[in-house]
Amino acid sequence: MKIIAMIPARYSASRFPGKLMQDLNGKPVITRTYQATVNTNLFDDVIVVTDSTIIFNEIKSVGGKVMMSKKEHDCGSDRIAEAVEDLDIDIVINVQGDEPFTEVESLKKLIQVFKDDTSKQVDLASLMVHITDEDEIKNPNTVKVITDQNNFALYFSRSPIPYPRDTEVETQYFKHKGVYAFRKQAIMDFYNLPMLMLEASEKIECIRYLEYGKRIKMVETHVQGVEIDTPEDLERAKKIWK
Known part of the structure; x- marks a missing residue:
């Protein structure tokens, strides 16, 4: 490959x-x-x-x-x-x-998904991180993901998913990290297909893949990383770099 x-x-x-x-x-x-x-x-x-x-x-x-x-x-x-x-x-x-x-280790895991996928069942792979902070779970800027038992994505949302209707059930939350690995055909399909209602509502681009039946394999990583979205993030990155 x-x-x-x-x-x-x-x-x-x-x-x-x-x-x-x-x-x-x-x-x-x-x-x-x-x-x-x-x-x-x-x-x-x-x-x-x-x-x-x-x-x-x-x-x-x-x-x-x-x-x-x-x-x-x-x-x-x-x-x-x-x-x-x-x-x-x-x-x-x-x-x-x-x-x-x-x-590096997270990128290796994404690549390995496709090396293991000899039957080409996976259209794209992406990363998720387990989160426990309540403010982060509720924050609409944090995209959450839920998966099936084989770690294929079921849905992404800015809302807390799953919703904790029964507080006695032990619920886990995962943050979606915006690092993707695509088969070329999958990303070309994305490019040529129009946006549908769910993606338009949530403003989360990977929902388009789900709406058109693509399969997204999620890979858990334990590294949050540093995304530079604000001047404060940049100052934090400078300290880490030193």
């Missing part, structure tokens, strides 16, 4: 504009993420795909591989789909541009 990593990188961000070009101890966040992904040695290729000439020029300046998006996109999956349409690949892993602390 030919396996590549794609890092979608928008310059604009509603909560923290230009965050990918913010300095993280001597280098921009996107450069740190790109170099960390390359250094995993897990991929046949690592490519940043961006709508920004600023990010494009930055990655070029460090000798990295980068592509310009041809159009505006609603989500990272659409941006990746456009970029891989004409590439001869089997699996593409979406690495978030704002997560410079690439966690």
Whole structure:
């Protein structure tokens, strides 16, 4: 299998504009993420795909591989789909541009899903983390996921799922981490299929796969990671980097 990593990188961000070009101890966040992904040695290729000439020029300046998006996109999956349409690949892993602390073991687990899936039952794989903090469980910015007994996703929601109707039942909650591994056909189908009601309501792109019958294998990881969504997150990342 030919396996590549794609890092979608928008310059604009509603909560923290230009965050990918913010300095993280001597280098921009996107450069740190790109170099960390390359250094995993897990991929046949690592490519940043961006709508920004600023990010494009930055990655070029460090000798990295980068592509310009041809159009505006609603989500990272659409941006990746456009970029891989004409590439001869089997699996593409979406690495978030704002997560410079690439966690190798979790990426290995995602790749292993497809190596083990000889009958090609899995369309995509993604990560989930067990959470217990009540504020995080109730926070609509935290996407929760529920699975069947084989860890295939049943649904994703910004609401607490499952709802604890019976408080005597021991309920577990899992946070969805936005790291995906796709078969090429799955992401191209996503790109060409229209958004349906559930995705439009929740504003969670992976629901589209479920609505069209795709199978998402969830892999549990114990690493929360550091997502840089706010200036406060950046300061925390700087301390960790040191």
